Amino acid sequence: MSAPPASRPALRGLRKFLAPRAPQPERCGLCAVVVDEAHHRHLVDTEQRALVCACVSCAMLMEQPGAAAGRFRAVPDRYLTDPDHRLDDHAWEALQIPVGVAFFFRNAALDRLVALYPSPAGATESELEPATWTAVLGDSRLAALLEPDVEALLLRRTDGNCACYLVPIDICYELVGRMRLLWQGFDGGAEARAALDAFFDHVGRRARPVGGEGRP
Template identity: 65%
Template sequence: MSVHPAVPGTAAAPRGLARFAAPRGPREERCELCAAVVGEGHRHLVDVERRALACACGPCATLLDRSSEAGSGEAGSGVAGSGVAGGGRFRAVPDRYLADPAHRVDEQAWERLRIPVGVAFFFRNSALDKLVALYPSPAGATESELEEESWASVLDGTALAGQLRPDVEALLLRRHEGRVECFLVPIDICYELVGRMRLTWQGFDGGAEARADLAAFFAHVRERARDLPRDLRGDGE
């Protein structure tokens, strides 16, 4: 089953978060490329033409990883005409989590974003050739209306922004207890977070359940994230 992220310039469609917001059921999910049944914890693809996330089996995701790394123009073994090679219609979402101990994104920088909640994520949309900023809300993924130039200086505060792979990775920020956390994460977990917040949010501030879910989510991200290599941090050390 495909998952459709919010397309910049449009309202976030509720069906776009159906997989992450709906209760787990016996639904059988299949790989978008070869139709093989996929289990829990399977990887995802970004369909760059439809601006959607799709399920992927392990072999197809690995094929796309290798095609992307090789820069091959050859078609893969998936659906005929799907253009699954690196640079084609589908791109595998990688499984890397990075933290930048030297980032300089502080509360003043966050204020310049003018985002009304304490969480936001940014990714490069290759089709539009622009950076997109989104944040979770009770209605789904909401796009920041600031122009890219307005918050580019904020992104200059971390070397992670320069490491983002277009379409498939995001810069995830959280303002919490007087500081800003900053991670590079797979794009699909950002939409998972949006779905979880939409499912649990209550009242004006989200309520205790949503806050606890958010804390657990970021604890998982911290556990998975490894520090960006020092030679890529730009901290002068």
């Protein structure tokens, strides 16, 4: 049955809300230019504690000392691992992380380490005493290289072994978002575990042993 004539203008007005919208392109958070979704850079807004998309030019500008009075910091693109550093079960238990994945970064404004882990609710913070951090990870060469706000130590415990990587902070939040989207049941489910395996395979392939070079 067709709509009464009086209602047709209203229906036409509603169509703009009902019709599927084309995805909006990613834009640089500083200059608003459209950026390549697959290859753009990220900045950390240290005031808002948020990631900001950036074009290559703005990201390079924010790498310069004193740029934007230090508010925006470009996220580096280095992946490092330390084959000589080992974490045993006792060390992991001292971190008091209830799942097998966590990442740690130094908040420059608070001048302390922040420990986070993925959960169905997103990134969940775990209280971490400075003495515990020093005892478990403080003597790692990766910890000495860690840049505040923009890099993280990413840990994964599997079958009694613990891998540790120095990575860009944005991929940690990418992992959190992926786990939140895929998580099912108590342990995350098969799809989430498969995505986690693929994620760490990618990180493992990119990571270079720390030693001869600090930044690729």
